Amino acid sequence: MTQRLNYIQQSPELFKAYLNFSNAIDGGAIERSLLDLVSIRASQLNGCAFCLDMHVKEAKLHGERELRVYHVAIWRESTLFxxxxxxxxxxxxxxxxxxxxxxPDDVYERVRAQLSEKELSDLTFAVMGINGWNRANVAFRTVPGSADKAFGLDKAGLE
Structure with missing residues (x-):
C-alpha cells in the first residue's frame, strides 16, 4: 500500500483542530476501554487498516485482553462483553x-438502558470522531504502522 498524500502536512490547522476534538473525547464520560472498542469496531466496519492497526495496539497498551480484541468483530455471539x-x-x-x-427506537432504547444521557451524547461524539479519522485514512491510504514510533505504539509488541 502506498500513501496517496499526507493530509497532516497538507492541512495542519484542520488536523490540529480535529486532534483537539478527539482529545476532548478522551476526557469525556466514556471510559478508555469502551473508547478502544468503539475505535476498533468502527475501523473494522469502515475498512480502515491504519486506524484498526493503531487502535488494536492502543487497546493492548491500555490492558485490553487479546481474545476480546479478536472478538470485537463477533461481539453479538461472544460471551466476553x-x-x-x-x-x-x-x-x-x-x-x-x-x-x-x-x-431505530429499539436500538436507542437498548443503548439508553445502559448509558446515561451524558454518556450517550459523549459516545455519539466518539463514534463521529473515529468515523472522521477512518474516512481521512481510507481516502489517502495511510499505511498501517507508519506512525507507530510517533504514537508510542511500537511498545505494544505487536508486529
Whole structure:
C-alpha cells in the first residue's frame, strides 16, 4: 500500500483542530476501554487498516485482553462483553452504518438502558470522531504502522 498524500502536512490547522476534538473525547464520560472498542469496531466496519492497526495496539497498551480484541468483530455471539459494552458496540455499528430511516427506537432504547444521557451524547461524539479519522485514512491510504514510533505504539509488541 502506498500513501496517496499526507493530509497532516497538507492541512495542519484542520488536523490540529480535529486532534483537539478527539482529545476532548478522551476526557469525556466514556471510559478508555469502551473508547478502544468503539475505535476498533468502527475501523473494522469502515475498512480502515491504519486506524484498526493503531487502535488494536492502543487497546493492548491500555490492558485490553487479546481474545476480546479478536472478538470485537463477533461481539453479538461472544460471551466476553458486558451489557454496557454490547450497547456501546451496537451504537457504534448503528451510527457507522446509518440505516435508511435513522436510528431505530429499539436500538436507542437498548443503548439508553445502559448509558446515561451524558454518556450517550459523549459516545455519539466518539463514534463521529473515529468515523472522521477512518474516512481521512481510507481516502489517502495511510499505511498501517507508519506512525507507530510517533504514537508510542511500537511498545505494544505487536508486529
Amino acid at each position: 458486558s451489557p454496557r459494552e454490547r450497547a456501546v458496540l451496537e451504537w457504534t455499528e448503528t451510527l457507522t452504518q446509518l440505516p435508511p430511516h435513522g436510528v
